Amino acid sequence: MKRKTWFWALTPVAVALSLYGCGNGSDSDLAVDNNAQSCSVVSGTGSAVVVGSGLPGDPAAPEAASGYRLGYKAKQSSNYMVVANTPLATKAGCDVLKAGGTAVDAAVAVQAVLGLVEPQSSTIAGSAFMMYYDAANKKVVAYDGRETAPAAATGYYLARQDQSNASSPAPVPSARRSGRSIGVPGVMRMLDMAHKEHGKLAWAPLFDEGIRLASSGYKIPGRMGDAIRTNAANLQLDANAVAAYFNADGTPKTTGTVTTNLPYAQSLRTLATGGADAMYSGPLAEAIVAKAAQSVGDDAAKTPITPSLMTVTDLKNYQAKKREPVCTTYRSSYYICTMSPPSSGGIAIAQSLGILENFDLSQYGPTNPSNEGGVPSVMGVHLVSEAQRLAYADRDKYVADTDFIPLPGNGVSSMIDKAYLKQRASLINADGKSMGTAAAGDLGSVPLGVDKTVEKGTTHFSIVDAYGNVVSMTSTVESSMGSYHMVGGFLLTNQLTDFSVQPTDAAGVPVANRVAPGKRPRSTMAPTLVFKGTGPGDFVMATGSPGGGTIIQYVLKTVVGALDWGLDAQQATSLVNFGATNSPTTNVDGANTSLDLTGLIDGLKAKGHTINNAAQSSGVSTIMRVNRNGQTKLEGGVDPRREGIVLGDGAL
Numbered sequence: 036m037k038r039k040t041w042f043w044a045l046t047p048v049a050v051a052l053s054l055y056g057c058g059n060g061s062d063s064d065l066a067v068d069n070n071a072q073s074c075s076v077v078s079g080t081g082s083a084v085v086v087g088s089g090l091p092g093d094p095a096a097p098e099a100a101s102g103y104r105l106g107y108k109a110k111q112s113s114n115y116m117v118v119a120n121t122p123l124a125t126k127a128g129c130d131v132l133k134a135g136g137t138a139v140d141a142a143v144a145v146q147a148v149l150g151l152v153e154p155q156s157s158t159i160a161g162s163a164f165m166m167y168y169d170a171a172n173k174k175v176v177a178y179d180g181r182e183t184a185p186a187a188a189t190g191y192y193l194a195r196q197d198q199s200n201a202s203s204p205a206p207v208p209s210a211r212r213s214g215r216s217i218g219v220p221g222v223m224r225m226l227d228m229a230h231k232e233h234g235k236l237a238w239a240p241l242f243d244e245g246i247r248l249a250s251s252g253y254k255i256p257g258r259m260g261d262a263i264r265t266n267a268a269n270l271q272l273d274a275n276a277v278a279a280y281f282n283a284d285g286t287p288k289t290t291g292t293v294t295t296n297l298p299y300a301q302s303l304r305t306l307a308t309g310g311a312d313a314m315y316s317g318p319l320a321e322a323i324v325a326k327a328a329q330s331v332g333d334d335a336a337k338t339p340i341t342p343s344l345m346t347v348t349d350l351k352n353y354q355a356k357k358r359e360p361v362c363t364t365y366r367s368s369y370y371i372c373t374m375s376p377p378s379s380g381g382i383a384i385a386q387s388l389g390i391l392e393n394f395d396l397s398q399y400g401p402t403n404p405s406n407e408g409g410v411p412s413v414m415g416v417h418l419v420s421e422a423q424r425l426a427y428a429d430r431d432k433y434v435a436d437t438d439f440i441p442l443p444g445n446g447v448s449s450m451i452d453k454a455y456l457k458q459r460a461s462l463i464n465a466d467g468k469s470m471g472t473a474a475a476g477d478l479g480s481v482p483l484g485v486d487k488t489v490e491k492g493t494t495h496f497s498i499v500d501a502y503g504n505v506v507s508m509t510s511t512v513e514s515s516m517g518s519y520h521m522v523g524g525f526l527l528t529n530q531l532t533d534f535s536v537q538p539t540d541a542a543g544v545p546v547a548n549r550v551a552p553g554k555r556p557r558s559t560m561a562p563t564l565v566f567k568g569t570g571p572g573d574f575v576m577a578t579g580s581p582g583g584g585t586i587i588q589y590v591l592k593t594v595v596g597a598l599d600w601g602l603d604a605q606q607a608t609s610l611v612n613f614g615a616t617n618s619p620t621t622n623v624d625g626a627n628t629s630l631d632l633t634g635l636i637d638g639l640k641a642k643g644h645t646i647n648n649a650a651q652s653s654g655v656s657t658i659m660r661v662n663r664n665g666q667t668k669l670e671g672g673v674d675p676r677r678e679g680i681v682l683g684d685g686a687l
Contacts, residue, residue, distance in 0.1 A: 065135025066501035074129035083686035086126040095122040100261030104675040109605035112683025118656035119496035120679040127244040129682040138506040147245035155262035156494040160220040163510035170503030177360040180225025182218025187344035190538030206341035214343030216529035225355040227311035239307040249300035260290030272332030275521035299524025326522035379434035380561025389456035390422040400600035408610030413638030427617035432475040435547035443478035468643035484540025493581035507562035588614025608672035626650035
């Protein structure tokens with residue numbers, strides 16, 4: 036079908052896409068959708084509402100920054116689907132799919148909008164990991180766009196202003212607020228690599244919706260408004276951030292305020308016309324380096340700021356990488372692929388599942404799953420949490436950037452070996468008490484200390500296109516609002532604080548996750564793909580979540596919920612978050628206050644668990660391929676703890 040036959044139905048971004056033509060395809064091979072109601076939602080009155088229209092029922096209307104949205108049900112479409120943590124980003128990606136774009140094309144558009152409307156979680160100068168399923172070739176690829184430390188960094192980069200002087204004070208105002216936390220950005224280089232390999236539409240118009248929103252204005256979402264308010268003191272040290280996020284009277288902009296970000300629009304235009312190279316050389320790269328090197332704040336007190344040592348050469352030398360994904364079978368029924376190092380998330384997910392398949396989890400599902408996924412069982416939470424303690428123990432000791440620090444034994448294969456994981460499973464007392472804290476497994480003599488550095492917030496989106504390709508991508512600015520350094524309308528991350536501050540542990544033993552020139556900090560991000568059988572081909576599920584160090588827990592409960600407990604995409608996503616790092620504390624998410632978790636908590640305490648019942652701000656985005664009433668459908672679930680939505684072909 037030629038795109039000219041449906042110009043009447045196109046949104047501005049889709050018109051632009053059509054006029055610019057294709058990237059790696061031709062007009063005739065584009066799966067164009069001419070349904071005028073696609074990429075819209077069904078309002079309470081039953082009518083289709085375009086996201087971003089401002090009409091009643093528009094889900095882009097700002098919601099509260101926190102809280103749990105009750106009543107979400109799984110959404111279904113036939114050909115394509117996007118699930119992201121903000122409505123405007125979801126809409127941008129969906130419009131690209133409607134115009135015949137691939138999942139990677141849509142990912143570029145989603146990321147461009149996220150950097151504008153979700154700056155507390157994502158930025159175009161950040162990092163990301165992407166799992167990509169190529170349906171034509173039945174192949175899974177892991178893309179690594181993680182930041183790197185500058186060439187001038189040593190093991191003491193985060194600990195000392197003068198790295199060579201043991202008496203030197205720590206960076207100021209803090210490691211995070213200093214320039215030392217800012218890494219060489221990777222997400223745009225990664226997206227560029229993936230787009231050249233798997234895109235169909237041209238690169239430039241994929242930024243049009245982000246440019247339009249930044250130029251014409253958008254309403255500040257609830258979580259963004261809350262982040263501006265809570266981070267105001269640090270943002271006020273940066274004049275660019277003040278211009279973007281504060282009113283003329285000096286007060287922070289609030290939820291619902293209509294705002295623009297003209298510098299961001301210009302940065303997107305620069306990337307659109309100059310490609311990803313524009314971020315790694317030329318004026319934009321120079322501006323990033325200069326901002327990171329700022330030595331005093333823009334506040335009246337000129338607060339001292341320890342500068343970054345990043346150079347333009349560091350940016351020019353940055354390389355995104357394709358990695359072999361971490362793939363394993365689960366219960367001989369599923370093939371699961373997730374992210375490889377420098378992320379620890381994939382290995383931890385694979386290890387946890389390999390441990391859990393030694394137990395019959397199916398009998399320990401939640402009660403009343405139709406009610407927000409239900410209340411998890413004591414035994415279900417116990418077994419999953421114990422498996423995670425064992426996985427986190429291995430993570431804390433062994434996993435870092437494998438380009439610098441190899442994994443023990445034969446690498447990933449040793450860590451996810453079925454016999455090894457069966458032995459680890461034997462350490463779990465199913466009928467007795469929690470182990471509390473686990474020791475790392477014996478994978479050979481490895482002279483490494485333990486590093487419990489915990490990462491912070493991120494965002495996640497999942498995409499399936501009309502060609503059957505799938506993207507599961509997690510991107511991040513690290514802590515809320517990153518390093519607070521702003522240039523070109525976007526924030527710079529504090530990603531390097533994911534490294535261990537000290538290069539050695541208390542005993543003086545080097546830790547795997549220590550800083551080194553060009554090294555990538557360890558992550559917990561775990562974008563995940565699931566297939567039926569023992570290899571890629573029969574797609575079942577794409578999922579992932581933000582959540583820093585607890586990402587592993589959020590993703591695992593979603594996968595177990597779907598595969599072991601038969602929950603649909605929304606139920607598995609909504610399900611109470613639970614799990615544990617390698618500590619006596621087990622998390623039982625208290626976000627959904629409508630559920631009575633008393634029996635669960637009391638039961639876990641009886642098994643020796645210390646319980647943290649605080650609300651958890653996950654952002655799980657799930658797409659499953661399911662059979663409903665004899666028809667194969669895409670089924671989407673969005674995390675009710677954030678602001679996201681599900682969109683696809685037809686009004687959902």
